[in-house]
Amino acid sequence: MIYDTIIIGAGPAGLTASIYASRYKLSNLIIGKMVGGTISYAHKVENFPGILSISGVELGQKMAEQAKSFGVEILGENVGRIEPSFAESDSASAGEKGNLDDGSFRVFTETGKEFIAKSLIVSSGTERRKLNVPGEKEYLGKGVSYCTNCDIPFYKDKTVVIVGGSNAACSGAVHAADFAGKVYIVYRKDELRAEPVWIDDIKDNPKIEVLYNTNIVKILGGQEEQDPLRPRLASTQARSEARETGGQRKVTGVELDNEYNGSKILPLDGVFVEIGGVPASSFLVPLGVEMDENGYVKVNEKMETNVIGLFAAGDFTTMSLFLQQTVTACADGAKAAASAFRFIRGQKAPRLLGNSL
């Protein structure tokens, strides 16, 4: 079948786009491996109107449930590549055309499944930004984490650092202080950029200390010396067990670019990287989709990209550079669906409720 629109990405933007598309009676399919998207990493969401307080994963699942209630299928895969549908017969001239003026697209998943759609709504979001410092990769899962909410319970009474100054970092630090004995925030700027409600919580919390204008340049690690759960083992046994379990090396500290209390070395047990994301837009490059220098897809206020019939919404668009929130992702997803409707039906999207214009 040929879908009216295929939605790529199953976070708040894509799920909302599907809810609107379904109610516009556009046949649609969602392709995305991470149902719920980035909000699933949030411990608590308290700024989504209509819901006082909810975990990120639950909010994402509720959106998915609502989208599915209108009949959409969510295919849990990644998109490998997209081709204009005329590329099969004449791929050379397709490249020269510069835009996909017949309005249809062939979408291939990573496992080779193929789908055709008259339009696309791409909301593939972001991938977690890495610090790119020595030790980061080596100690992933051994003290380095990209999900404060998931992993902080492993650090009861320990010392951790949260890297970043955004909402995710600051709310993460407040949550971390419920478990850890000491929480540092290391931020490269001189002022945190989270909502003031989080910054107040940080100021009021004696366990949290902020190191401004500071960067981590190296993550340090070594053999675990003391583990209350496991008394030190006799060396032979320790060696054989280390072989069996894959070793016991863990984070022991970080090296900073500025001295703190007279030293550049900060001893600690966990490093939580909360420095936002990088747009997952590279698969759109071959289509000639315009992006800014950081890979954010350029959209106008109707969520149109420079490629006709290809709409974009959510964290990986230039629209999110002003405010990158679940509520804005949802709004932009709805607008993208309205634009897809207008594109396919050749008319302005109807109002779903109330009187017609």
Place this chain on the structure above:
Amino acid sequence: MELVFTDKNFKEEVLESKLPVLVDFFAVWCGPCQMMVPLIEEIVKETEGKIKVGKLNVDEAPQTAGKYNVMSVPTLILFKGGQAVKTLVGFRGKEDIIKEIS
């Protein structure tokens, strides 16, 4: 069917298993772990007869989680002949996981 591993049955079900075993270390509080549930169910079906797949709640099996140094969830560890041979940390897609364990 997806199995449930505990501190009690880990030796018998995982370490002494003839088939390779994929253990999904998860926690109830972890969002990405919940997102992986349907993917793991599909992996169970697709690897049936070749790989044994089961989950381990880190809260309910703290000794095993501690022994294997699990400090991040979700963590998937593949065991062969009683040894941890592959560790995958964080949310992964189904195809990605199958590629890594086969």
